[in-house]
Amino acid sequence: MKFLIFSIVTLFCTHSFAQQIRVGVLRDYDVQRILFSYNDGSYLIFADSLEFGAILPNEFVDIAYLSNDKVQLKKGVELLGQFDKISLIETSPSSSITLTSKSPVVKERKYQSDFEISGGAKGLTIVNLADMNNYLSGVVESEGGGGKEPEYYKVQAIMCRTYVLKNLTRHKDEGFAVCDRTHCQAYHSMLRFTPKIREAVVQTDDLVLLDDFSDLAGTYFHANCGGQTSEAAYVWNSDLPYLKTFKDTFCIYTKQATWEKRIPQQKWADFLVNKYNYPLYDSVYGPMLFTFNQADRMAFYHSPSLGIPLRDIRQEFQLKSTYFSCYPEGLEVVIRGKGVGHGVGLCQEGAMKMAKYGFTYQQISLYYFPGLKLASYKEYLFFRQKQVKIEEF
Numbered sequence: 001m002k003f004l005i006f007s008i009v010t011l012f013c014t015h016s017f018a019q020q021i022r023v024g025v026l027r028d029y030d031v032q033r034i035l036f037s038y039n040d041g042s043y044l045i046f047a048d049s050l051e052f053g054a055i056l057p058n059e060f061v062d063i064a065y066l067s068n069d070k071v072q073l074k075k076g077v078e079l080l081g082q083f084d085k086i087s088l089i090e091t092s093p094s095s096s097i098t099l100t101s102k103s104p105v106v107k108e109r110k111y112q113s114d115f116e117i118s119g120g121a122k123g124l125t126i127v128n129l130a131d132m133n134n135y136l137s138g139v140v141e142s143e144g145g146g147g148k149e150p151e152y153y154k155v156q157a158i159m160c161r162t163y164v165l166k167n168l169t170r171h172k173d174e175g176f177a178v179c180d181r182t183h184c185q186a187y188h189s190m191l192r193f194t195p196k197i198r199e200a201v202v203q204t205d206d207l208v209l210l211d212d213f214s215d216l217a218g219t220y221f222h223a224n225c226g227g228q229t230s231e232a233a234y235v236w237n238s239d240l241p242y243l244k245t246f247k248d249t250f251c252i253y254t255k256q257a258t259w260e261k262r263i264p265q266q267k268w269a270d271f272l273v274n275k276y277n278y279p280l281y282d283s284v285y286g287p288m289l290f291t292f293n294q295a296d297r298m299a300f301y302h303s304p305s306l307g308i309p310l311r312d313i314r315q316e317f318q319l320k321s322t323y324f325s326c327y328p329e330g331l332e333v334v335i336r337g338k339g340v341g342h343g344v345g346l347c348q349e350g351a352m353k354m355a356k357y358g359f360t361y362q363q364i365s366l367y368y369f370p371g372l373k374l375a376s377y378k379e380y381l382f383f384r385q386k387q388v389k390i391e392e393f
């Protein structure tokens, strides 16, 4: 019975999280000092149990990092004290605030919803208690860019929603659910998204992608697959049935479909020979040190038996993808590649093309994630709850 109560409580918390996401912001930096200044509609200032009025037009608060558990608060130039936690609470849902990092200096950003600021390990922990739909709109804008078809934005919204709900505990120890870096999902400023993006988020309501076990799916995406998506196992050593390779004809005539890069032969040889013991004197592989043909996507250079993963070559030489062939020319190796990114899951440029051709968000989602199903998050929670009951009784 204890297990049942615990599970239901967990579900309830997860559900309330769904409406409001704790996003750690400015996580690219170890922030030492920030200003929050008036933008639109005021914010109330709380420090531990004390209240210090509101941030009104032309006013700001100045928060500095002191230690792992203390921050210093000033209103304008007036020192208010040292505290464990500072909260900024919006006075209306349309309020927004400007956040400027002074140390290090970062371009100002505008946000909506409440903030909590405390001392972290190396700097301030700044948490935006973002409304789910605002958060998703910001993420879809950051990840997908502006000026795209509504059906494409809907696909991206469903994927980003599935991702965040699957990763609610990723940064639990740091005091928030997800960070604002590409580590989780890029989320740079709340007020940058367009009404069209917001509409796509709202229209897909609480839709998520579920796998065969009715678990939230891993909704990976990349810029362009180069005409063939990649097996998940080629990239991360994990295999999922809905992340299998297939030929994608929608992205091959787009601008990122092909690329070329030249590397000095010496560097290429040094890397493969020194690090991977490339068999230079082997009668078959020796002459093929600089020559490689990859018609269909592969995981290894020439053969798995050589043990040289293409993902390692990609990382070492900063290649746009692992889907490349190469040949020697002069003192260089000419790399001719296809696509941009890891190639797993949804191909963004292909999905944009499909949306332009008139495919619906359902068709696009299931084209790139065959075998998954679209479902409402509320139904997912209900199903989970029922599962818990079945297991209990």
Ligand SMILES: [Zn+2]
Residues within 6 Å of the ligand: 170, 171, 178, 179, 180, 181, 183, 184, 185
């Ligand atoms: Zn993260």
Ligand SMILES: [Zn+2]
Residues within 6 Å of the ligand: 224, 225, 226, 227, 228, 248, 250, 251, 252, 347, 349, 350
């Ligand atoms: Zn593609």
